[in-house]
Structures are given as C-alpha cells and as structure tokens.
Amino acid sequence: xxxxxxxxxxxxxxxxxxxxxxxxxxxxxxxxxxxxxxxxxxxxxxxxxxxxxxxxxxxxxxxxxxxxxxxxxxxxxxxxxxxxxxxxxxxxxxxxxxxxxxxxxxxxxxxxxxxxxxxxxxx
Numbered sequence: 189x190x191x192x193x194x195x196x197x198x199x200x201x202x203x204x205x206x207x208x209x210x211x212x213x214x215x216x217x218x219x220x221x222x223x224x225x226x227x228x229x230x231x232x233x234x235x236x237x238x239x240x241x242x243x244x245x246x247x248x249x250x251x252x253x254x255x256x257x258x259x260x261x262x263x264x265x266x267x268x269x270x271x272x273x274x275x276x277x278x279x280x281x282x283x284x285x286x287x288x289x290x291x292x293x294x295x296x297x298x299x300x301x302x303x304x305x306x307x308x309x310x311x
Contacts, residue, residue: 214258215255215257215258215259218258219255219258222250222251222254225247226248229247230244
C-alpha cells in the first residue's frame with residue numbers, strides 16, 4: 189500500500205529544476221553544429237591535411253563538453269561535486285581499460301613467435 193504524497197515530498201536528488209526545453213534545444217543546436225563541422229573538416233581542402241585529426245579531436249572534445257553541460261547538467265557548482273567526481277572516475281576507469289589493453293596487446297605482439305618460424309614448426 190503506497191502512502192499518499194505530502195505537499196513537501198520531493199523525489200530523491202531533486203527539487204530544483206536543472207533546465208528546460210530551451211536548454212535542451214540549445215544543447216541540440218550546439219551538438220548538431222559541432223557534428224556538421226566535423227563532417228566538413230573531414231572532407232574539406234581548406235584545412236591543412238595533417239591538421240585534420242587535431243581539428244577533429246578538438247571538435248570531439250567540444251562535443252563532449254556540450255553533452256556534459258547541456259544534457260548531463262554537470263557544472264562547477266558545489267552541488268555537482270559528486271556528479272563531477274563520478275564522471276572523472278568513470279573516465280579514469282575507461283582510460284585504464286583502454287590503455288591497459290593496448291599495453292597488453294603490445295606486449296603479446298612483441299613476444300609472439302614470428303610467422304615464418306611458426307609455419308616451419310608445422311611442417
């Protein structure tokens with residue numbers, strides 16, 4: 189049996205409203221502009237070709253910033269300390285898994301028997 193809601197009851201973690209439709213629309217516009225800019229940068233000849241990966245990385249970081257601010261609602265305010273720490277820890281774990289996997293694969297590749305010797309052993 190559910191208890192009736194009181195006038196002062198609030199959902200966990202909430203009470204204050206983080207944004208509205210305008211904030212989501214602004215985030216959507218920024219995300220679409222950055223996505224279109226990425227496609228333009230990958231296909232244009234106006235950018236020096238060796239600099240294209242750097243430009244795409246900068247646009248990707250901007251895209252992540254737009255998502256964090258406009259859709260995750262994480263800011264530098266004191267109320268968002270736990271959210272920011274959780275995001276930082278998640279990025280740390282992802283980086284640890286990715287770079288650890290690359291290190292393991294590099295070590296396996298360095299210690300693997302060359303293919304010609306492996307073929308000679310099977311004859």
